[in-house]
Amino acid sequence: MSSDSSFLSRPVLYGIGIFLLISAIYLVTRHPPTLPGDASNESTLVLYSGRSEDLIRELLQRYEEETGTKIQVRYGKSAEMAATILEEGDKSPADLFFAQDAGSLGALAKKGSLSRLPTEISARVEPRFRSQEGMWVGVSGRARVVVYNSNKLKLEDLPSQIFGFCEPEWLGRIGWAPANGSFQAFVTALRATEGEEQAREWLLGIQKNEPYVYPKNSPIVAAVGAGEVDVGFVNHYYLFRFLAEQGESFPARNAFLSSGGAGSLVNVAGVGILQTSKRKEAAAKFVTWLLEPGAQEYFSSKNYEYPLAGSVSPSDQLPPLDRVKAPDLNLTELEDLEGTLKLLQETGIL
Amino acid sequence: MGQVEEPQLPDKASLGSRDRPRNRVLRDAPPLLWVVALLVAAISMSPLLYLIVRTSQLGGTLFEILAQKRIWTVFAQTGLLTIVVTITSVFLGVVFAWITVRTDLPARSLITILVSLPLVLPSYISAFSLIVVLGPRGLLQNALSGFGVERLPSIYGFPGAWLALTLFTYPFVFLSVRAGLAGLDPSLEDAARCLGRGPWQTFRHIILPQLKPSIHAGALLSALYTLSDFGAVTLLQFDSFTRAIYVQYTASLDRSVAAVLALMLALLTLLILAVEFGRPARKRYYRSSAGAARRAARSALGKWKFPALFLCVAVATIGIGLPVLAISVWLIRGVVYGDEHLGVHGTVLLDSIFASSAGALLTVVAAFPVVFLAARYPGRRTQGVERAAYIGHALPGIVVALALVFFSARYAVGLYQSFALLIIAYQVRFLPLAIGALRASLLQINPRLEEAARNLGHTPREVFLSIILPLARPGVLTAVALVFLSCMKELPATLLLGPTGFETLAMRIWNATEEAFFARAAVPSLLLVCASAIGLSIVLSNEQKGVAV
Numbered sequence: 001m002s003s004d005s006s007f008l009s010r011p012v013l014y015g016i017g018i019f020l021l022i023s024a025i026y027l028v029t030r031h032p033p034t035l036p037g038d039a040s041n042e043s044t045l046v047l048y049s050g051r052s053e054d055l056i057r058e059l060l061q062r063y064e065e066e067t068g069t070k071i072q073v074r075y076g077k078s079a080e081m082a083a084t085i086l087e088e089g090d091k092s093p094a095d096l097f098f099a100q101d102a103g104s105l106g107a108l109a110k111k112g113s114l115s116r117l118p119t120e121i122s123a124r125v126e127p128r129f130r131s132q133e134g135m136w137v138g139v140s141g142r143a144r145v146v147v148y149n150s151n152k153l154k155l156e157d158l159p160s161q162i163f164g165f166c167e168p169e170w171l172g173r174i175g176w177a178p179a180n181g182s183f184q185a186f187v188t189a190l191r192a193t194e195g196e197e198q199a200r201e202w203l204l205g206i207q208k209n210e211p212y213v214y215p216k217n218s219p220i221v222a223a224v225g226a227g228e229v230d231v232g233f234v235n236h237y238y239l240f241r242f243l244a245e246q247g248e249s250f251p252a253r254n255a256f257l258s259s260g261g262a263g264s265l266v267n268v269a270g271v272g273i274l275q276t277s278k279r280k281e282a283a284a285k286f287v288t289w290l291l292e293p294g295a296q297e298y299f300s301s302k303n304y305e306y307p308l309a310g311s312v313s314p315s316d317q318l319p320p321l322d323r324v325k326a327p328d329l330n331l332t333e334l335e336d337l338e339g340t341l342k343l344l345q346e347t348g349i350l
Numbered sequence: 351m352g353q354v355e356e357p358q359l360p361d362k363a364s365l366g367s368r369d370r371p372r373n374r375v376l377r378d379a380p381p382l383l384w385v386v387a388l389l390v391a392a393i394s395m396s397p398l399l400y401l402i403v404r405t406s407q408l409g410g411t412l413f414e415i416l417a418q419k420r421i422w423t424v425f426a427q428t429g430l431l432t433i434v435v436t437i438t439s440v441f442l443g444v445v446f447a448w449i450t451v452r453t454d455l456p457a458r459s460l461i462t463i464l465v466s467l468p469l470v471l472p473s474y475i476s477a478f479s480l481i482v483v484l485g486p487r488g489l490l491q492n493a494l495s496g497f498g499v500e501r502l503p504s505i506y507g508f509p510g511a512w513l514a515l516t517l518f519t520y521p522f523v524f525l526s527v528r529a530g531l532a533g534l535d536p537s538l539e540d541a542a543r544c545l546g547r548g549p550w551q552t553f554r555h556i557i558l559p560q561l562k563p564s565i566h567a568g569a570l571l572s573a574l575y576t577l578s579d580f581g582a583v584t585l586l587q588f589d590s591f592t593r594a595i596y597v598q599y600t601a602s603l604d605r606s607v608a609a610v611l612a613l614m615l616a617l618l619t620l621l622i623l624a625v626e627f628g629r630p631a632r633k634r635y636y637r638s639s640a641g642a643a644r645r646a647a648r649s650a651l652g653k654w655k656f657p658a659l660f661l662c663v664a665v666a667t668i669g670i671g672l673p674v675l676a677i678s679v680w681l682i683r684g685v686v687y688g689d690e691h692l693g694v695h696g697t698v699l700l701d702s703i704f705a706s707s708a709g710a711l712l713t714v715v716a717a718f719p720v721v722f723l724a725a726r727y728p729g730r731r732t733q734g735v736e737r738a739a740y741i742g743h744a745l746p747g748i749v750v751a752l753a754l755v756f757f758s759a760r761y762a763v764g765l766y767q768s769f770a771l772l773i774i775a776y777q778v779r780f781l782p783l784a785i786g787a788l789r790a791s792l793l794q795i796n797p798r799l800e801e802a803a804r805n806l807g808h809t810p811r812e813v814f815l816s817i818i819l820p821l822a823r824p825g826v827l828t829a830v831a832l833v834f835l836s837c838m839k840e841l842p843a844t845l846l847l848g849p850t851g852f853e854t855l856a857m858r859i860w861n862a863t864e865e866a867f868f869a870r871a872a873v874p875s876l877l878l879v880c881a882s883a884i885g886l887s888i889v890l891s892n893e894q895k896g897v898a899v
Contacts, residue, residue, distance in 0.1 A: 052862075212506070241865070
């Protein structure tokens with residue numbers, strides 16, 4: 001038997017007791033046990049965000065300071081947040097859903113979880129960047145680009161459109177992320193613009209070039225910078241984070257395909273108001289504010305995203321939006337993610 | 351024991367002899383114990399019920415999904431990875447436990463902490479740093495490029511996933527076996543050595559059989575973790591079942607198809623559990639001779655000292671050294687660049703520590719009735735309850751989280767997104783960690799002691815407090831440590847179920863890395879490592895004080 005017959009010595013037991021007491025007091029004071037987003041409280045909004053905290057925190061703080069409205073945010077991945085809203089059903093405490101991509105907003109709209117936005121909000125944004133039924137609206141845009149290693153390649157070495165990467169010269173030099181939502185949106189656009197067969201051919205063509213598979217965009221940019229692959233299919237704005245942290249010598253640059261097409265798809269991060277929200281008016285005010293110059297300027301300067309409303313211009317490191325040769329598509333037409341998933345599975349890519 | 355004519359070690363049969371309690375008081379489990387254990391198991395099973403609800407909405411498409419050949423390929427691949435990782439983890443875990451507890455290895459306490467630390471980092475951080483360093487064109491290749499190394503062999507796919515998951519899971523075996531070793535009776539070993547057996551034979555025939563429960567517990571946790579891991583397998587480009595489940599959630603937002611896949615994973619888990627618990631644990635792992643147990647003597651490593659030291663240092667370097675190196679590089683880059691958001695609010699650290707402590711305490715308390723029932727009253731039904739509690743550890747975190755969203759948002763709104771629900775989620779996910787560690791320790795306690803105390807008129811409560819709890823101390827402390835560290839890095843449930851405004855270090859790290867703000871992930875990552883290391887050393891130093899059973 002141990003020398004002391006009790007489990008823990010007395011000082012340790014006291015220590016645990018005091019610790020538990022402090023924890024309890026701390027947790028109760030910091031996270032009071034009220035229902036999240038108490039419906040009676042008009043000056044609070046509950047936001048489920050699929051956008052990362054680092055992308056929007058300061059913006060939300062600014063809104064709180066300007067209007068006195070408190071925003072309670074829950075951060076997560078867009079698809080998981082959408083799944084959460086669906087599981088919550090009628091009882092969702094959320095008023096707003098801020099998604100990283102049009103796809104998860106579209107899925108919620110389809111299941112009837114979103115409520116129609118006032119037309120004066122929708123009208124602020126080009127039709128191609130919002131729901132045709134007015135269920136959600138894009139607030140900032142991002143383009144698909146080809147990121148390339150600038151030590152090994154020059155801009156002129158790249159094909160003018162996405163099908164050029166099916167040539168055998170790109171064997172073992174490509175990085176892509178088939179499980180990533182942005183990539184799948186691009187494939188959906190490819191199917192919509194070029195047809196099912198062409199899309200399949202493109203996927204098989206790339207597959208034949210033995211691409212490296214990454215889980216999402218940022219590791220592709222890192223891999224291109226490291227020279228692990230020469231080119232990668234990504235969203236435009238990740239590169240700027242790497243350039244900021246590692247300096248201009250980081251050997252990767254973006255290429256906007258000169259002939260455009262699905263390879264230059266412009267997708268959005270957007271907002272929708274939940275059908276179950278009891279504060280739709282306050283929520284609409286917030287959405288309106290996101291489309292005003294102040295917030296649009298924030299997306300442009302801090303996140304290197306494309307502003308979508310008003311006359312705010314994008315970062316001077318980007319070609320203007322009307323010069324990006326995006327496919328002639330409305331984002332609502334990209335709803336058939338299931339078909340894309342099926343195609344990716346049939347081709348053995350996912 | 352051994353006979354004169356045939357000098358023999360105590361054979362396995364006598365070590366694991368069947369032994370039923372003779373006392374009626376102990377033969378039938380008290381009803382209250384049953385009720386509490388069943389309640390805990392029911393909470394743990396709730397994700398399974400959710401999956402059945404979701405799957406049942408599919409109808410005919412269910413068979414379409416199951417007819418896909420690909421699904422079965424991925425299924426088999428995942429199974430293979432699980433087996434290989436588990437075997438490697440058991441090897442490393444047992445070796446490390448042995449050399450840190452029972453040999454004269456230098457700097458044992460420090461090495462104990464170092465080789466446990468790979469457990470503390472979220473797998474997406476460790477896997478990412480493995481790639482940064484060991485990738486085909488990573489830092490190692492950079493360092494070797496002077497010698498003409500253009501490209502390292504790819505770590506993507508099976509080899510990388512194997513390496514990464516072994517690093518994340520061997521600490522489960524290590525910590526369980528440590529607790530098991532601490533409770534062993536050294537007199538059997540002495541007897542074997544007196545009878546002329548060498549250290550290796552003594553280890554193989556005496557110690558290893560007695561360590562079986564702790565090795566099993568650790569191996570099971572490794573296997574289930576491998577099944578449920580998402581971060582490492584995606585980053586290392588290994589096509590596992592969890593990845594297939596996530597693809598369903600993210601790509602098509604189809605919860606039903608994801609549910610079918612998760613249900614298949616649950617069935618695989620049940621299969622593993624059936625193999626693991628094939629025979630009811632009626633074997634005897636406690637000392638039964640009269641007299642007091644002593645602290646075991648340490649063996650001299652001799653010429654093995656340096657190889658042993660090298661193995662520890664090598665594994666710790668890859669498991670914790672490389673990630674910390676990568677994180678430091680991020681931090682330096684951030685400082686050079688002048689990022690204003692490198693720091694992290696103190697409340698984030700406090701939220702992390704308090705929530706994880708509460709999660710660890712509740713989980714270990716909840717594990718006690720389940721383990722006690724199965725260990726003291728072995729039988730099909732009691733072990734079925736114990737088995738049921740394991741499900742939560744094998745399912746991907748997002749499945750457990752969505753299941754709890756489903757039940758609480760619909761049927762217990764008051765609880766939804768409250769601190770209490772988060773703690774319950776931790777319990778569902780990490781109960782098996784506590785069960786595994788406790789089980790091995792409880793099996794080492796001689797039930798005669800409890801019987802004697804009961805017969806002398808002590809209440810069950812007194813018996814529990816003055817006999818069981820003190821003797822199970824190594825197991826209890828290991829359980830607390832394992833659950834605490836897992837809660838510290840937990841992500842999916844914390845994101846969906848924590849109170850609004852509640853933020854942990856793991857959330858901060860994930861938020862930053864998700865959008866490639868690596869520099870901003872550095873400080874919270876280092877804090878996570880430090881806080882976990884401090885927690886671990888407190889627990890382990892307490893364990894050492896109490897080892898003299």
